[in-house]
Amino acid sequence: MTSLTFLGTGGGRFATIYQIRATGGIYINDGARVHLDPGPxxxxxxxxxxxxxxxxxxxxxxxxxxxxxxxxxxxIEGMTKGGFKHSGVLVGSVSALDGGNGFSPAVSAYHQSITSSVVRAEAGGRFEVKGMKIDVTPTSHSDPTGVGFKFHTTNGIISYVGDTELHRSIMTAHEGCRVLILNLTRPLGSRVPKHLCTEDAAEMARAIRPEMVLLTHLGMKLVHEGVRRQAEHIEKVSGSRTLAAEDLMTVQVGRTIRTSRSKGRDIIEGRGLADLDR
Ligand SMILES: [Zn+2]
Ligand SMILES: [Zn+2]
Structure with missing residues (x-):
């Protein structure tokens, strides 16, 4: 079983500043334990x-x-036992590791030095974490070196598009995934450059046709206008089961895909959007 735990489902400036939803990223456990985008x-x-x-x-x-x-x-201090044991892998975009284009590195030279290895993630690349292969995919975002990831897990491919706008090359890069995680920042009728809005997310999902679409990185306006509407639109247009993730939700990917809203209770299995979100 491969699990995805949403330590947050908010994203974008104002949802993060006001913590409309938590923003702690996604914790993937497939034997290898990977913490993706650990925000506040x-x-x-x-x-x-x-x-x-x-x-x-x-x-x-x-x-x-x-x-x-x-x-x-x-x-990283946790991963390295307080910095006393060189261990764990740090993977980052060039901007996150080296800065550039107006950015300072997101991780200090000290914190980079206490890990066992550092991987610069550039689109088209591939690396491994404890045997799990991970492809680096392109994005089109306001950080020009930003990337997405495609995880080759023991239960099929799980794709994370990252922050991006719609682009043909990005849809192509995520073909073949079972689970497609979309960073959906803007709701229906309010497209902005360099981010996905609901119409774009629906087009991406329709082209890729995954078994399940999970929506996260939900922006302030989108949360206020209603996440369910966005998920319903994407499900209707794409034909793929679509669920807006919730904070602390875990998705178990095995032969089937199961979700639970909080640890240890309210297990929901194999049901559609209508059952999950009402
Ligand atoms: Zn973001
Ligand atoms: Zn961003």
Whole structure:
């Protein structure tokens, strides 16, 4: 079984500043434990779910915006047992590791030095974490070196598009995934450059046709206008089961895909959007 735990489902400036939703990223456990985009509240939500930062195998930072990295250095301190043991892999976009284009590095030279290895993630590349192959995919975002990831898990491909706008090359890069995680910032009728709105997310899902679409990185306006409407639109247009993730939700990917809203209770299996979101 492969699990995806949402330590936050908010994203973008104002949802993050006001913590409309938490912004702690996604914790993937497929034997390898990977913490993807640990923004503010990552540590606090790990504590709430009794996830031990000392057991993290890799920290991945898709790009150099703080909703994706603010807790990264502390997670790295956990991963390296307080910095006393060189361990774990740090993977980051060029911007997150080196800065550039107006960015400073998201992770200090000290925190980079205490890990066992550092991987610069550039689109088209591939690396491994404890045997799990991970492809680096392109994005089109305001951080020009931002990336997405395609995880080759023991239960099929799980894709994370990262922060991006719609582009043909990005749809092509995520073909073949079972689970498509979309960073959906804007609701219906309010497209902005360099981010996905609901119409674009629906087009992407329709082209890729995954078994399940999970929506996260939900922006302030979108949350206020209603996440369910967006998920319903995407499901209707794409034909793929679509679920707006909730904070602390876990998705178990095995032969079937199961979700639970909070650890240990309210298990929901194999049902559609209508059952999950009402
Ligand atoms: Zn973001
Ligand atoms: Zn961003």
């Amino acid at each position: 509240t990552a540590l606090m939500n790990m504590r709430r779910l009794a996830l031990d930062p000392a057991k993290t195998d890799a920290v991945l930072i898709s790009h150099c915006h703080p909703d994706h990295y603010a807790d990264a250095e502390m997670i």
